[in-house]
Amino acid sequence: MTEIIFGLQGDLPAGSRKGVPYLGGQKNVAACAKHFVGDGGTTKGINENNTVTDRHGLMSIHMPAYFDSVIKGVSTIMISYSSWNGVKMHANHELITGFLKGTMGFKGFIISDWEGLDRITSPPHSNYSYSVLAGIQAGIDMVMVPLNYTEFINDLTYLVKNNAIPMDRIDDAVRRILLVKFTMGIFEKPLADLSLVNELGSLVGKLNFQLCSKIFGW
Template identity: 85%
Template sequence: MTEIIPGLQGEIPSNSRKGVPYVGGKKKVAACAKHFVGDGGTTKGINENNTVTDRHGLLSIHMPAYSDAIIKGVSTVMVSYSSWNGVKMHANHELVTNFLKGTLKFKGFVISDWEGVDRITSPPHSNYTYSVQAAIQAGIDMVMVPFNYTDFIDDLTYLVKNNFIPMDRIDDAVARILLVKFTMGIFENPLADFSLVNELGSQAHRDLAREAVRKSLVLLKNGENKTNPILPLSKKAPKILVSGTHADNLGYQCGGWTIEWEGFSGNNYTRGTTILGAVTSTVDPSTEVVYRENPDSDFVKSNNFAYAIVVVGELPYSETLGDSMTLTMVDPGPSIIKNVCEAVKCVVVVISGRPIVIEPYLSSIHALVAAWLPGTEGQGVTDVLYGDYGFSGKLPRTWFRSVDQLPMNFQDSHYDPLFPFEFGVTTESVKELVSWSTSAGVHAKPSTLTIIVSVIITLYLTASNNWLKQK
């Protein structure tokens, strides 16, 4: 993920010092590495929870990305709500000041999370003066105070005037903030450049987002064996079914932390293409596309569909709303899979921010695609379903069989996943297959068995011809 930093901030010039914040002009923005540190290792994955590991575990598993981010010139680091072995990260002087600023030589500024200072105590804000002192002394340079900013200013002023917080700590924070602002050119160009407004949501941006969708999709199953794949789908089928809770819902495709913090449902908050819309615009005009969100089995059996596309998954979420002990798809997703996939050849597309329970339904699913959160560009999904591009994505994390296995990580002694880390079935585009076929003088790419049989027949015919000539 640290590769995004040069994209946001610009490539560091060869004559610049590594590890120093860098933002290359008005068309770039300051990047933020978060949430420091161990946020991804909390007990049971619960948001704002406690990460229990020794120092070696913390440094070897959770710290490398921050070290790499600093080398790439990241401008800011945000502290996590979570704790390390019971100590709140917002109050952890050893890790924020001694390690991040000292050992890793981070020169940018450290920022708190939203009301992160308040949450140093339980209940939050119960001893705010203490929390302000602990956070600033820990090494936080900029504090995110969305509401009661007068309380923060009053408490910080009191603590500095009465020498509870030394002035050199304030000087350090100010110097770091100014360094980033100077690097960004904010004093020379303090206002936004409105000449760039028309680029937002431009077709070029949407094309890039569509490319990102198709390259990130992971094909988990494609038929029962390699010789009888389901994908790519035919664009010229007479009649097809599209169903599922997520088939015609941009909000579900986008997930949380988009236009709305916790996400939204429906197609009225942004412009884009749902998967249903993408299917309709991709197939041949002669193909009848039937949409039924939650069809019963009798409906599916009675309509003579060539195939079905079922789109199901999670509801949008962010932060604590995403905490789940079951990691299941939203109802009626399972029953839709059963009703459709037991009656017709089906492709199931899963919309989710993480692996979810899928094994109980896998035997009835003919092809399975992890689409993650494709956002507004649903045509990135149909690009690969219909073979305009091949599947190339690999799992960025292990896909479990059941939640009882968790936590489970690659190379654990009990590693028995449904789909392992970096798994993904690859396919070629229809264009590539046609190109191969044209050069070979046939109409489809042959299987290995077909090639072997063809070679044997060729050798037999050649030998027979030579024998006849001799006679």
């Protein structure tokens, strides 16, 4: 399944190191591996539920695809809404920072799911300042905030100014995001190539999607 990384990001450029985000050309895009981790093992298969397994089970069943993705140079990894043994993945410092960034050596950036920080608490958004603290400290670098972005900015700024979140955690996030953006050439060529825009929704595009679905089992 991780072969799709090459389909999205292109072939690995000559001289590139394995495990480092890359882009094969201007018509390629950054790939995202998701949802980290254990998303397919939740109790009764319920979305946003709890994955109950020991560390060996997590590593042997759910982690191999992420090892493979990191080795192949995936640019970003998205965190799951689910929990592992009761701990929300969006707040799991051990797995995000300790294992994914540390042990596995992932160099790209970690992105939250849509309103992922809100759902650290139950009910969602019941203690948003805590959720921001827990998520950023866990190692999330980029946050998808669809609506309450002003509140997110204010809470994050307050937490940094009051040393609840150290500046080196912010620096780590910025370095990772800029690495991917520079690799993609966004600063040199910020506007997308529109030469293939007419293929979107076309018969050829649909046939290509159907072919990919058969190959990759989507």
